[in-house]
Amino acid sequence: MGAGVAALLVVWQLLSLTVSPAIMASPADTAVALAGLAWGSKLWIELLITLRRMVVGLAVGAAAGWVLGIVAGVQPRIRAFFEPLRWVTMTIPAVIIAVLAMLWFGLGDPAVMFTVAVIVFPTMYVNTMSGVSTIDSRLTEMGRVYRFTRRLLLTEIYLPGIASPVMAGLTLATGVAVRAVVLAEVLGAMTGIGHAFSRAMAYLETPELFAWIVVLLALMAVIEFGVLQPLKKRVMRWRKEAQ
Amino acid sequence: MITFEHVSKAFDSLEVLSDLSFHIATGEIVGIVGPSGSGKTTILKLITRILVPDAGTVTVAPGTLGYVFQEPRLLPWRTALDNVAAPLRAQGRTTSEARETAGRWLERVELDGFEGYHPAELSGGMAQRVSIARAFAVEPRILLMDEPFSNVDVTLKGALMDILESIIREREPTVVYVTHELTEALRFADRIVELTPDHGLREVDLGDRAAVAREWMRRTLGDLAGRW
Numbered sequence: 001m002g003a004g005v006a007a008l009l010v011v012w013q014l015l016s017l018t019v020s021p022a023i024m025a026s027p028a029d030t031a032v033a034l035a036g037l038a039w040g041s042k043l044w045i046e047l048l049i050t051l052r053r054m055v056v057g058l059a060v061g062a063a064a065g066w067v068l069g070i071v072a073g074v075q076p077r078i079r080a081f082f083e084p085l086r087w088v089t090m091t092i093p094a095v096i097i098a099v100l101a102m103l104w105f106g107l108g109d110p111a112v113m114f115t116v117a118v119i120v121f122p123t124m125y126v127n128t129m130s131g132v133s134t135i136d137s138r139l140t141e142m143g144r145v146y147r148f149t150r151r152l153l154l155t156e157i158y159l160p161g162i163a164s165p166v167m168a169g170l171t172l173a174t175g176v177a178v179r180a181v182v183l184a185e186v187l188g189a190m191t192g193i194g195h196a197f198s199r200a201m202a203y204l205e206t207p208e209l210f211a212w213i214v215v216l217l218a219l220m221a222v223i224e225f226g227v228l229q230p231l232k233k234r235v236m237r238w239r240k241e242a243q
Numbered sequence: 244m245i246t247f248e249h250v251s252k253a254f255d256s257l258e259v260l261s262d263l264s265f266h267i268a269t270g271e272i273v274g275i276v277g278p279s280g281s282g283k284t285t286i287l288k289l290i291t292r293i294l295v296p297d298a299g300t301v302t303v304a305p306g307t308l309g310y311v312f313q314e315p316r317l318l319p320w321r322t323a324l325d326n327v328a329a330p331l332r333a334q335g336r337t338t339s340e341a342r343e344t345a346g347r348w349l350e351r352v353e354l355d356g357f358e359g360y361h362p363a364e365l366s367g368g369m370a371q372r373v374s375i376a377r378a379f380a381v382e383p384r385i386l387l388m389d390e391p392f393s394n395v396d397v398t399l400k401g402a403l404m405d406i407l408e409s410i411i412r413e414r415e416p417t418v419v420y421v422t423h424e425l426t427e428a429l430r431f432a433d434r435i436v437e438l439t440p441d442h443g444l445r446e447v448d449l450g451d452r453a454a455v456a457r458e459w460m461r462r463t464l465g466d467l468a469g470r471w
């Protein structure tokens with residue numbers, strides 16, 4: 001892992017030596033630009049704006065995908081009903097969703113959040129739904145024999161039974177959400193990392209452009225290792241104890 | 244309590260039960276024996292309505308059901324205690340009441356100290372005992388047991404049978420006890436029926452239990468001898 005990171009840095013350094021600095025900033029120039037951004041408040045303000053949009057969009061889209069995924073997993077008729085929606089949201093290019101969102105909501109928060117939610121939805125929906133179908137039918141039989149209430153079936157069998165695919169779905173959805181939020185901000189916002197990124201590109205401030213890429217990667221790393229993995233460990237505790 | 248009238252059941256083209264009729268009275272302890280694949284589990288599933296017959300009717304009087312499945316069927320994400328408590332909560336008890344009762348039953352199957360263990364941390368025999376505790380804890384009117392002791396070791400088998408016997412005496416449930424080992428059923432059964440190769444049922448005459456046991460041993464040994 002450490003060696004892989006080092007190799008990437010070395011390749012980056014070598015590439016930056018061979019091409020014009022207008023095309024690719026060196027790691028050192030990027031670090032300087034990054035320090036400049038972090039020194040003022042710009043980095044933190046843009047980061048917070050983007051993070052907030054991403055979290056809200058992700059929460060709405062993932063929650064909708066999770067709830068509808070459970071319902072559709074249990075009820076084949078509802079699944080059939082939502083199949084066109086799943087297909088449409090999965091098939092439409094992200095750019096088109098972002099453009100439509102701008103058309104409907106104008107520039108700013110609502111358009112970006114909407115874009116993220118719509119793009120994230122099918123990932124979570126599909127993972128949850130297929131999770132429901134992998135639930136051991138012998139356990140649901142057991143629940144029926146012992147007259148589990150609907151609520152008990154949900155809390156004792158269905159929700160824990162899909163925890164693993166749901167966590168996998170949430171991890172995927174988070175990656176998708178970062179891409180979606182940047183895309184939406186590049187196209188349809190006057191603030192946020194995506195906007196700062198496109199501004200840096202327009203003014204050919206290449207080191208700053210690369211600094212924003214590093215910020216995005218760092219953001220992803222924090223979410224992945226600081227939030228998702230601990231959450232996964234907590235949710236799947238019963239499996240860990242088995243080892 | 245339980246009545247099968249001309250019941251037939253097939254899985255695709257595999258005929259398992261055909262035109263089966265029998266009646267089990269309230270409080271009766273009935274052993275069902277038959278070789279593996281003869282349809283014993285299918286009969287129990289028909290009683291619970293997990294399965295529905297292709298033809299004929301199955302009538303079961305209302306009342307709480309306890310079911311010791313052939314495999315433990317525990318919730319992997321719940322502790323032994325919460326596995327036993329779950330059906331009690333389904334009966335409307337609070338979580339703490341349910342856990343208290345569950346704890347007492349785990350003690351009775353000699354699993355005190357293992358309340359907080361998850362199924363994957365238990366041996367097969369221990370998991371089966373959790374499943375037995377779960378079935379007993381609901382105070383069933385009808386107790387269905389599918390080869391309940393096949394997975395527990397011999398020393399515990401005796402103790403578990405003693406518990407079963409005391410439950411039968413205390414609560415007088417109707418018990419359907421499935422096994423491929425006739426001598427196991429012989430101990431408590433009022434009646435034993437045997438599934439025959441032509442998908443029918445044969446009442447085993449229990450007039451002289453010792454003689455039945457001897458005959459069974461002879462047949463089993465004969466089978467073994469034949470196989471060698």
Ligand SMILES: Nc1ncnc2c1ncn2[C@@H]1O[C@H](COP(=O)(O)OP(=O)(O)O)[C@@H](O)[C@H]1O
Pocket residue numbers: 254257259277278279280281282283284285286
């Ligand atoms: N759900 C099912 N689908 C297909 N075949 C089944 C199913 N359940 C049982 N069977 C078949 O029916 C026969 C009887 O099964 P079962 O009642 O479990 O027998 P037993 O409990 O006496 O060993 C077996 O041959 C088994 O493979």
Ligand SMILES: [Mg+2]
Pocket residue numbers: 280283284285313389
């Ligand atoms: Mg069986």
